[in-house]
Amino acid sequence: MALLVQKFGGSSVADAEKILSVARRVAASADGNQLVVVVSAMGRTTDGLLTLARQIAASPDPREMDMLLSTGEQVTIGLLAMALQSLGLKARSFTGPQVGLRTDRSHTQARITQIDADRLRRALDDGEIAVVAGFQGLSDLDEITTLGRGGSDLTAVALAAALKADVCEIYTDVDGVYTTDPNVVPSARKIDRISYEGMLELAASGARVLQLRSVEYARRNNVRLNVRSSFTDEEGTWVVEEDEPGMEQALISGVALDVEEAKVTLEEVPDRPGIAASIFKAVAADGINVDMIVQNVSHEGKTDVSFTVPREDLPRLERLLTGVVKDVGAFRFSTDGDIAKISLVGAGMKSHPGVAADMFDALASEGVNIEMISTSSIRISCVVRAADAERAVQAIHTRFGLDGGPGGDGR
């Protein structure tokens, strides 16, 4: 008997008919297995609640936002439990608080602190399918909290870790993790297996299929992930330990495209110790996540510092930067929302010199100018003009032999 955690996202449970079809899929796994099913809010429910909140208040209190938004998942679990029961299965729904998912007090972006899965275990031991609301938990003040965007993935992984589940299956509207976005590059290939590290870099680089934090959590707790389609029986993509049997050393996992960032440049910043710290402390204090940071060599004691941030934070950042420019004695700042970030990810590149050069050459051959470069041991990211982005991704994808054919191994 295996213990499976299955997670279905909002588009898989968007209406009554889709919930019934999720129930049939769950039922197909029920025979001889213990099942925990984690679900998100139905379709656009969360957006609808956000709209209501904004009609009421310009910047709603985060605690009250959590009170409001956590209802979305609660609706789904009630309905899915009913659907499973109508198929003759024993099922019971649980809110985040009811499954003992404890978090810190950071409303709307809470972090999981502890899981007391006793109640869940009792339900499973009673032969019940446990249907759990994703995205939500309870703080030490007994306040309802939510885990931020994509939080249902995190709920599923965290429960899988707490229950020592055999596998955590993430059901989505695509049939796995691809070498790049198939909407951009039609010849993109499904990856059969990828390491946590490779998946982390892909997720951090803009691949949307799995939430970054949930991959981190899976890696830390050694939860075997399987990303697969809600609509087919294909096996999807396995995200597992690098040294798990069956993993082969693939050079490149995939190419990720992120078009939701903007570039900010502080010009002629005095090149003194502590300057970078004061810039990014000010930005972080405003709760803005900085992604890439590039600082050029200095000329005559001055340097340019560029970084990327979520484009939606740009208005807030622009107000802040006027003060920063004055404080650090820079010349001025400029912002540019018309960029795209392209990342090449692969654990194999650690031991293969020349990957970066090949990537830059692929871009050059398409006449694409590179504006920023940043690298990690298994990732190379370039910022280019937004208009060049799709052409650039296609060129890199082809250059590294990722096009076409059925699924392969990825790193």
Added chain:
Amino acid sequence: MALLVQKFGGSSVADAEKILSVARRVAASADGNQLVVVVSAMGRTTDGLLTLARQIAASPDPREMDMLLSTGEQVTIGLLAMALQSLGLKARSFTGPQVGLRTDRSHTQARITQIDADRLRRALDDGEIAVVAGFQGLSDLDEITTLGRGGSDLTAVALAAALKADVCEIYTDVDGVYTTDPNVVPSARKIDRISYEGMLELAASGARVLQLRSVEYARRNNVRLNVRSSFTDEEGTWVVEEDEPGMEQALISGVALDVEEAKVTLEEVPDRPGIAASIFKAVAADGINVDMIVQNVSHEGKTDVSFTVPREDLPRLERLLTGVVKDVGAFRFSTDGDIAKISLVGAGMKSHPGVAADMFDALASEGVNIEMISTSSIRISCVVRAADAERAVQAIHTRFGLDGGPGGDGR
């Protein structure tokens, strides 16, 4: 400083604009008072959730229905707390479980067993307006429960009792309790003061303005109720102790009309001890609430037993009665959904003989035939043809001098 509990129903909070206007009304009471605001689900939210549930399962599990339906109030409290905060007030929302409202395990129609209002008191002591989800609680198994139709009234009254509030204000879309339905009798008069007993009989007889159980709860715990309009500043109707200063002995409180019942007759039932018990035990075992019961004198050892039940329970009851007829040796049963129940209510009638006769005479003068009669010490109910109902109510209302003029005292 007074402690007020205010309850706003679904139509008062049907959209963002209405929630903002409830917030302004609450704000007007906030100065120098401690406030607990109990709200229902927005407008037709509950109906929408019920429809979803029925698309999923023919008879959804009551526990899962509670999981589903309790989300409606939770949405409203989050939004109303935001609205109050946007007016510069300190406010905080609480689910039923969070205010320590404990119930038994009867899902969808739970009874309150206990209220641990510590958390609510702390919020009030901190100067916060407590915004509480009506209709919901938590069982001893930590399961979410709901209190049944009109349950938000009950939540408000129960919290008022637990907190020893000075008054429990029930805001509705009418400006108080009327001598009869103003939609049926345009000359209906608003009642300024009515005793718990009078209000109980009116509520039990079909007046919809207050939920019956909440009036019972208020009487038992001596909670002063004020039923008033969400849209005006009129004082509404006070529901208080019979001997409270300012109460005068009014003969008649009002005339209630109930068109949602059906009549059932078991014909030629053997007139033996225990027969009635076995009939109504069988009906009660199926969870059907019987209202009026009339048994005629017997002829030749046989009698007819008639009773009324909610019309929606008729299909279920008909299946049941086939067995009952056989078990008790009756001739047959008949059902009739085309009836209306008219009740005349007033504590004064105890000491005034002739009230019943006057009522029957008023009906006779309109040519309305009476099919069943049942009385309590402060109520007389008659079943008539549905088609005669409005004419009958008007005739009785006029006969007892209830027409016209500004509000008066009722019993």
